[in-house]
Amino acid sequence: MQFERRARPPIWLTLGAPLIAVAVALLLAGGLIALSGAPVFEAFGRIASSAFGSRLALTETLTRTTPLILTGLAAAVAFRARVWNIGAEGQFYLGAFAAVWAARGIDLPWPLLIPVLMLTGALAGVVLLVIPVILRLRSGVDEVVTTLLLNFIVLLFVSLAVEGFLRDPMAFGWPKSVPLPADARLDKLVAKSRLHTGLFIALACAVAVWALDRFSVFGLRSRAAGAAPEAAAFAGVPLGRTLVKVACLSGGLAGLAGAIEVMGVRGYLTTDLSPGFGYSGIVVAMLANLNALGVVAAALFVAAVFVGTDGMSRALEVPSYIADVTVSLSLLAMLVALFFAQWRIRR
Amino acid sequence: MSALDILFTVGLWASVLRIATPLIFGTLGALLCERVGVLNLGIEGIMTFGAMAGWLTVYSGGDLWTGLLMAALAGAVFGWLHAVLTVTLGLSQHVTGLGITLFGSSVSYYIFRLAVPVQGTPPTIEAFAPLGLGAGIPGIGPILAAQTAPTWLAIAVAVLLAWLLARTPLGLALRMTGENPHAAEAQGLDPILLRYGAVIAGSALMALGGAFLTMSAFNSFFPTMVQGRGWVCIALVVFSTWRPSRALLGAVLFALFDAYQLRLQTSFGKAVPYQLFLMLPYLLSIVALVVMSRRARVPQALMQPFRKGSR
Numbered sequence: 001m002q003f004e005r006r007a008r009p010p011i012w013l014t015l016g017a018p019l020i021a022v023a024v025a026l027l028l029a030g031g032l033i034a035l036s037g038a039p040v041f042e043a044f045g046r047i048a049s050s051a052f053g054s055r056l057a058l059t060e061t062l063t064r065t066t067p068l069i070l071t072g073l074a075a076a077v078a079f080r081a082r083v084w085n086i087g088a089e090g091q092f093y094l095g096a097f098a099a100v101w102a103a104r105g106i107d108l109p110w111p112l113l114i115p116v117l118m119l120t121g122a123l124a125g126v127v128l129l130v131i132p133v134i135l136r137l138r139s140g141v142d143e144v145v146t147t148l149l150l151n152f153i154v155l156l157f158v159s160l161a162v163e164g165f166l167r168d169p170m171a172f173g174w175p176k177s178v179p180l181p182a183d184a185r186l187d188k189l190v191a192k193s194r195l196h197t198g199l200f201i202a203l204a205c206a207v208a209v210w211a212l213d214r215f216s217v218f219g220l221r222s223r224a225a226g227a228a229p230e231a232a233a234f235a236g237v238p239l240g241r242t243l244v245k246v247a248c249l250s251g252g253l254a255g256l257a258g259a260i261e262v263m264g265v266r267g268y269l270t271t272d273l274s275p276g277f278g279y280s281g282i283v284v285a286m287l288a289n290l291n292a293l294g295v296v297a298a299a300l301f302v303a304a305v306f307v308g309t310d311g312m313s314r315a316l317e318v319p320s321y322i323a324d325v326t327v328s329l330s331l332l333a334m335l336v337a338l339f340f341a342q343w344r345i346r347r
Numbered sequence: 348m349s350a351l352d353i354l355f356t357v358g359l360w361a362s363v364l365r366i367a368t369p370l371i372f373g374t375l376g377a378l379l380c381e382r383v384g385v386l387n388l389g390i391e392g393i394m395t396f397g398a399m400a401g402w403l404t405v406y407s408g409g410d411l412w413t414g415l416l417m418a419a420l421a422g423a424v425f426g427w428l429h430a431v432l433t434v435t436l437g438l439s440q441h442v443t444g445l446g447i448t449l450f451g452s453s454v455s456y457y458i459f460r461l462a463v464p465v466q467g468t469p470p471t472i473e474a475f476a477p478l479g480l481g482a483g484i485p486g487i488g489p490i491l492a493a494q495t496a497p498t499w500l501a502i503a504v505a506v507l508l509a510w511l512l513a514r515t516p517l518g519l520a521l522r523m524t525g526e527n528p529h530a531a532e533a534q535g536l537d538p539i540l541l542r543y544g545a546v547i548a549g550s551a552l553m554a555l556g557g558a559f560l561t562m563s564a565f566n567s568f569f570p571t572m573v574q575g576r577g578w579v580c581i582a583l584v585v586f587s588t589w590r591p592s593r594a595l596l597g598a599v600l601f602a603l604f605d606a607y608q609l610r611l612q613t614s615f616g617k618a619v620p621y622q623l624f625l626m627l628p629y630l631l632s633i634v635a636l637v638v639m640s641r642r643a644r645v646p647q648a649l650m651q652p653f654r655k656g657s658r
Contacts, residue, residue: 001435002655032454036461084441141640142585144388144441148578149629156629160622282445319460324453331446332432339436 002346009341017337018287018294022301024337025330029322038316050311051304059193061300061307063265067092067274068299069202070257071281073209074125076290078250080213082226083133083243087147088254089278090154091128095121095255096262097158100177100269101166103184110183117184118201118259125255126248128154133247137240151278159271168268177269186264196264203296205253210292212249222246254278275306276324283331289338302327353610361493362609365564367602369394371501372556373580374587374594375508376422379549381584382512383542384525384648385433388444390553391577392451393425397554399455402561402568403462405472415497415558422554425451426547434542437652448577456570474566495563497555502595504552509591521545525646528653538653553577575629582632586639589646597635604631 030040051061071088078085085091099121108116132146159175162168166177186196213219221242224232233239257277262269284302288294309323353359373390380387387393401418405411425447432443463470480499481491512518521541523531528538556576561568583601587594605628612624 003436032457079442086445135637139637139640141636145578145581145585145636146633149575149582149632152575152578152629153626156622156626160620163622164620279445279449282442283449286442319457321453321457321460325450325457328446328449328453332443332450335432335438335443335446336436339438343436 003343004346006342006344013341014289014338017289017341018298018334021287021330021334021337024333025326028329029326032322032325033318036318038318043312043316043318046312046315047305047308049308051308055190056193057307057311059190059195061303062199063194063196064303064307065296065299066196066199066202066264067257067261067277068280068284068303069206069296070253070260071277072284072288072295072299073205073281073292074250074254074257075281075285076288076292076295077209077213077222077253078129078246079285080226080290081222081243081246082229083246083250084142084144085129085147085247085250085254086144086282087129087132087150087278088250088257088281089274089276090147090151091125091251091254092258092261092274092278093154093158094124094128095258096269096273097154097161097166097258098124098255099184099259099262100180101161103180104166104178113181113183114186114263117263118256121259122252122256125251125253125258127251128255129247129251130244133243137243155271158269162269162271166269175270179268180263184263185267186260194265198260198264201256201260205256206292206296209249209253213292218242218245254281280306280327283327286331286334301330350611350614353607353614357489357493359606359610360487360490362606363599363602364490364494364498365602366605367598368498368501369556369559369564369576370580370583370598370601371505371595372552372559373577374583374598375501375505375591376549376552376556377580377584378587378589378591378594379508379521379552380426380546381649382525382589382646383521383538383545384528384646384651384653385430385542385546386440386444386650387426387429387546387549387553388441388581389425389429389447389451389550390444390580391573391575392448392455393422393550393553394557394560394573394577395452396425396455397422397557398561398572399459399557399568400554401558402472403459405562406470407462411473411475411562414562415555418554418558419551422551422557423547425554426550427543429550430543430546433652434539434546437654440650452573459568459570469567469569471566472562474561475563497559497563500555501559505591505595512591522646524653525648528648528651532655539655542653553580556580579628579632582636586635588639588642588644601628601631604628 033043034040050057052058074088099117102120103117128150132143135141135146136143162175162177168176168178186198189195189197221237224237225239225242229239261273280302284295284298287298305326306323309320313320373394377387377390397418400421401414404414404417429447432438433440475495475497477493478496479492482488520536524538524541531538557573560572583594583597586597608624608627612621
């Protein structure tokens with residue numbers, strides 16, 4: 001089979017690619033649900049109602065959307081510049097750890113404490129990503145492998161912390177960290193739900209990243225560094241410095257996600273704070289075609305799949321792993337759909 | 348027992364070969380893919396699926412060798428999928444590989460849960476037993492005798508792959524495809540076909556590495572059991588400078604380190620948190636990457652899609 005590049009990618013196909021990808025993924029997931037013997041249409045109905053059907057469901061979905069927006073942005077800004085940050089999971093955990101750890105040491109009045117803790121979390125994420133990116137620039141070490149391996153190291157470190165120096169002595173042997181002080185908790189948006197003001201911070205970040213990408217020199221440079229590094233260097237783009245800045249932004253967003261999650265939802269650190277938010281962020285970014293505003297919609301979709309499936313699988317006894325299957329299938333389908341937006345089969 | 352005495356025990360060296368086996372399979376598989384110019388980050392998911400497919404085959408009544416065969420076939424199917432996406436369509440090898448890893452792992456867990464409902468203790472199979480091969484050799488006899496058939500298979504595959512890549516026309520064609528596919532095409536070779544073959548065969552090897560975990564090292568399957576071994580393999584490929592013989596060496600060295608830290612953990616576990624020991628293998632992989640990356644001779648066409656008639 002031979003392909004040729006389309007002179008002009010059709011708009012409907014570029015914009016419709018995520019919808020096609022999601023449809024294909026749901027179709028294939030439907031086949032797998034049928035394999036379990038559950039009624040497929042009822043299953044999808046229950047997924048939708050568990051994700052959006054009630055006030056509580058909606059707040060749960062939005063709670064889950066918040067970290068996904070931030071990790072999705074982290075992946076999107078990095079991938080635009082072809083910095084393959086697969087370490088958002090580790091940066092998320094280190095950000096959450098840094099926030100909890102810093103909250104023990106510093107004593108600030110209420111309005112200052114929350115921003116300082118968020119900044120600390122973001123900074124932890126920055127450090128964790130800048131090291132692999134510098135290693136790549138200096139020694140040519142593929143950052144994919146180093147960021148992936150760092151995920152395992154950070155998770156072990158968090159486990160060490162919550163069983164050791166950050167352990168909550170009141171938790172009766174359950175490994176969790178000391179709780180954050182009440183002043184460091186984010187306010188609830190809806191009473192009796194888990195939804196917190198972190199959602200607004202995530203949305204603001206999406207708009208800020210979009211504006212940065214669209215209107216700033218840095219945005220142009222980072223895209224150029226990703227699309228054609230040689231040409232960009234020739235045109236005077238400082239490649240190394242641009243990639244390090246991209247790493248700061250990407251790692252910072254992932255670290256911020258961790259800090260916000262721990263301050264908004266739980267109030268203490270455990271090793272199951274994230275059900276793979278870092279990895280799902282990659283799917284979110286790809287479904288959004290690396291567009292910062294698209295990330296919000298894609299994060300909502302992925303969150304809905306997870307929350308909806310939770311309810312469905314409990315009711316119909318379909319293994320809840322179907323959520324991860326659906327999300328990963330939509331990533332693969334999206335890659336293919338985007339390909340056909342740019343190429344066509346030569347006859 | 349002192350830290351040094353541990354190094355000279357039979358138990359340590361027997362477990363070194365056991366720990367090395369999945370890494371040997373995985374590293375050789377990833378190496379074969381990269382030698383033709385395709386980075387296969389699907390490895391983690393493919394190993395998981397292989398672990399599940401092999402185990403499930405035996406659990407539902409097949410014999411152990413059928414289980415290995417099913418695992419390899421499943422791996423080949425994933426390899427074919429990776430080849431369609433990265434070779435035919437020329438998609439980003441990074442993102443595609445991650446997609447396959449996410450899909451491979453989650454669909455393994457899903458199928459496993461469908462086949463085996465939640466129970467208190469995970470069900471087990473009768474795993475491969477030690478072969479007893481080479482028991483008569485003085486000194487290392489007990490170490491060799493403790494190994495199971497797949498370990499010997501892994502070593503045989505390493506030797507075979509080293510010979511194939513370095514000494515046969517097919518090996519030359521494969522290496523040429525990874526260095527310069529256009530030159531290979533000019534010689535009348537078909538780079539697309541060669542890449543498909545290598546990625547499919549390499550993925551089958553990865554799946555065998557996963558199957559070893561559930562069919563020899565342990566006798567049950569549980570989610571997240573591969574635990575980053577695939578990523579370690581990707582690092583070991585760089586460490587091996589893309590040579591099968593050094594991949595074998597790298598996997599054994601890595602396993603030695605891993606087995607040693609496990610034993611140190613039981614001796615000194617009270618004084619030092621166990622997580623620090625568990626971190627060491629991952630840290631070691633990163634150090635190996637940093638040290639070797641400067642000297643590595645990367646296949647020149649790695650991660651570059653080949654399209655007929657375009658440069």
